[in-house]
Amino acid sequence: QVRLQESGPGLVKPSQTLSLTCIVSGDYISSGSYFWSWIRQPAGKGLEWIGRIFSSGSTNYNPSLRSRVTISVDTSKNQFSLNLTSTTAADTAVYYCAREGSSSRIEYWGQGILVTVSS
Amino acid sequence: SYELTQPLSVSVALGQTATITCGGYNIGTKNVHWYQQQPGQAPVLVIYRDNNRPSGIPERFSGSNSRNTATLTISRAQAGDEADYYCQVTDGFTVVFGGGTKLTVL
Numbered sequence: 001q002v003r004l005q006e007s008g009p010g011l012v013k014p015s016q017t018l019s020l021t022c023i024v025s026g027d028y029i030s031s032g033s034y035f036w037s038w039i040r041q042p043a044g045k046g047l048e049w050i051g052r053i054f055s056s057g058s059t060n061y062n063p064s065l066r067s068r069v070t071i072s073v074d075t076s077k078n079q080f081s082l083n084l085t086s087t088t089a090a091d092t093a094v095y096y097c098a099r100e101g102s103s104s105r106i107e108y109w110g111q112g113i114l115v116t117v118s119s
Numbered sequence: 120s121y122e123l124t125q126p127l128s129v130s131v132a133l134g135q136t137a138t139i140t141c142g143g144y145n146i147g148t149k150n151v152h153w154y155q156q157q158p159g160q161a162p163v164l165v166i167y168r169d170n171n172r173p174s175g176i177p178e179r180f181s182g183s184n185s186r187n188t189a190t191l192t193i194s195r196a197q198a199g200d201e202a203d204y205y206c207q208v209t210d211g212f213t214v215v216f217g218g219g220t221k222l223t224v225l
Binding site for chain 2: 037046047048049052060062063064096100103104105106107109110111112
């Protein structure tokens, strides 16, 4: 059973960098079969795709966030990470990590982690 | 950028059929996936590639996709189907979600 678990600070000060890690179990990122993604959801709003990474390190980002986002992977630890710079209150959301399968369907999701940007 | 349009809300009587649409330019040429999200939980894939159900998803859930509209159909709606539903496609190298539809079962 594939499991993803987000971890990181629940509170970030405005203008600082939001950093999250997703630990994967039940699958190996290095298998090279899937994309590994970050998605967020502000309270009461819809899903917003942030970006994804392949085991090779190749990335794709949401154009609206591209200038502030970096997704990286550590295959030795079987985890991948999200960095979002220059945060504002608008970045307050539940952040999900996920595995993207064939046809880009998202088959597995983490439970989500609430990150609040506030001073 | 590619946009997907969903109705904000849909209501259905218990035991009847609910239809949720997802509009997008030439969406019929894309693979459409649908997710169900219960309050406080992560989304769950209920339909992939237009009309395929993952294991464990009831046959009551079905999908179609043609021209500029994809549709999620929930037959014999149950109270447990009340949730938010999102469509999703890929446009080039970008994943796009619809704005979501709240399904109310009356």
